[in-house]
Amino acid sequence: LEREEPTHFGAGPAQLPTHVLQQAALDLINYKDIGLGIGEISHRSKDATQVIEDSKTHLKELLNIPDTHEVFFMQGGGTTGFSSLATNLETAYVGKNGKLGKCGYLVTGSWSQKAYEEAHRLRLPAEIIFDSRKYDSNGKFGSIPNESEWSSNLNGDYAYVYLCENETVHGVEWPNLPECIVSNPNIELVADLSSNILSRHIDISKYGVIMAGAQKNIGLAGLTLYIIKKTILNDIQNANQTKLDELNVPVTPIAFDYPTVVKNNSAYNTIPIFTLHIMDLVFQHLKAKGGIKQQEVENELKQKSIYDALDSYPNFYNLPVDKSVRSKMNVVFTLKDSSLDGKFLEEASKLKLTGLKGHRSVGGFRASIYNALTVESVNKLSKFVKDFAEANSK
Numbered sequence: 001l002e003r004e005e006p007t008h009f010g011a012g013p014a015q016l017p018t019h020v021l022q023q024a025a026l027d028l029i030n031y032k033d034i035g036l037g038i039g040e041i042s043h044r045s046k047d048a049t050q051v052i053e054d055s056k057t058h059l060k061e062l063l064n065i066p067d068t069h070e071v072f073f074m075q076g077g078g079t080t081g082f083s084s085l086a087t088n089l090e091t092a093y094v095g096k097n098g099k100l101g102k103c104g105y106l107v108t109g110s111w112s113q114k115a116y117e118e119a120h121r122l123r124l125p126a127e128i129i130f131d132s133r134k135y136d137s138n139g140k141f142g143s144i145p146n147e148s149e150w151s152s153n154l155n156g157d158y159a160y161v162y163l164c165e166n167e168t169v170h171g172v173e174w175p176n177l178p179e180c181i182v183s184n185p186n187i188e189l190v191a192d193l194s195s196n197i198l199s200r201h202i203d204i205s206k207y208g209v210i211m212a213g214a215q216k217n218i219g220l221a222g223l224t225l226y227i228i229k230k231t232i233l234n235d236i237q238n239a240n241q242t243k244l245d246e247l248n249v250p251v252t253p254i255a256f257d258y259p260t261v262v263k264n265n266s267a268y269n270t271i272p273i274f275t276l277h278i279m280d281l282v283f284q285h286l287k288a289k290g291g292i293k294q295q296e297v298e299n300e301l302k303q304k305s306i307y308d309a310l311d312s313y314p315n316f317y318n319l320p321v322d323k324s325v326r327s328k329m330n331v332v333f334t335l336k337d338s339s340l341d342g343k344f345l346e347e348a349s350k351l352k353l354t355g356l357k358g359h360r361s362v363g364g365f366r367a368s369i370y371n372a373l374t375v376e377s378v379n380k381l382s383k384f385v386k387d388f389a390e391a392n393s394k
């Protein structure tokens with residue numbers, strides 16, 4: 001069960017800590033000496049229930065989750081979340097107010113764009129509060145306008161306002177949450193943290209719902225974690241079906257109905273318990289190394305190392321994202337001379353630096369430096385970035 005420490009910068013599914021996978025592999029075969037693997041036992045057994053409880057407890061400790069919020073896990077990925085967030089949150093709004101609220105989206109990259117499209121496709125009253133491309137000097141996803149430029153776009157009643165904290169494809173990350181949303185007691189903030197959860201300190205009390213797919217910072221694809229304000233769960237339950245029908249609110253499929261999932265401790269239907277166990281092993285690993293505080297220190301060193309390397313060759317590398325909103329997880333760049341693209345990847349892979357190709361929609365390169373990538377691994381990439389520029393600059 002050994003392997004050389006990988007230096008894989010893929011955007012997801014992403015590299016996980018080797019010792020976590022080693023433990024998981026053992027538990028897949030024979031969990032706690034019961035003679036069966038953790039994926040082979042009933043999801044309602046004592047051991048499986050304990051995995052669910054442990055994952056919740058460890059996550060609550062890591063993120064300091066207050067009693068006002070509940071944690072649950074659901075099958076599907078971020079895309080499933082786009083749909084379930086829209087229908088559950090609209091149902092909650094109707095439950096509380098007896099009328100429809102708008103589904104507001106702050107579009108800063110392709111994932112928030114897709115989330116908006118899904119709410120619209122579900123025939124909900126979806127609205128783009130701003131699309132950052134309209135405010136960008138290049139007309140691209142590469143910046144986030146100042147609040148003063150868009151806060152006046154907010155008007156009317158919102159069931160929720162949605163943002164994607166870290167746009168994985170475009171490498172744009174919100175440095176702070178927008179004050180005009182979090183300070184408004186009538187607006188529930190819904191946030192996609194799929195690619196930056198557990199990478200930095202966050203204040204849970206500011207969020208109505210957090211959604212995060214597992215396959216980047218916390219585990220394998222297949223499960224998504226949710227942190228939700230308990231009052232939203234109550235509002236969903238209080239919604240009157242006749243009223244919902246009258247307002248044409250789509251019915252949420254039962255396995256994605258948040259109160260049903262929570263009431264059944266995330267096991268209304270068969271939860272992939274092995275996948276959850278890996279998540280919990282990642283949570284335990286993070287706790288043992290010093291929690292979010294320590295991880296944040298490492299992530300700061302990593303992002304500084306790679307951005308400094310790229311910035312020191314401005315005639316060779318192009319960084320399309322505005323410095324103020326550069327992602328600390330997904331570092332996007334291109335070569336000024338794209339005829340060197342193939343050579344860059346080839347030489348990187350000779351050094352076992354893999355997964356660097358940019359997303360197919362934007363091209364160029366992307367180095368994803370999620371939690372599992374060590375400072376040492378990122379420094380290795382930074383050195384390569386500098387050496388390559390030195391050797392190939394005209």
Ligand code: PLP
Nearest residue numbers: 077078079080111168194195213
């Ligand atoms: N949101 C973000 C920020 C993502 O990076 C991704 C996928 O990479 C998704 C949502 C969609 O996740 P999934 O492919 O699990 O549906």
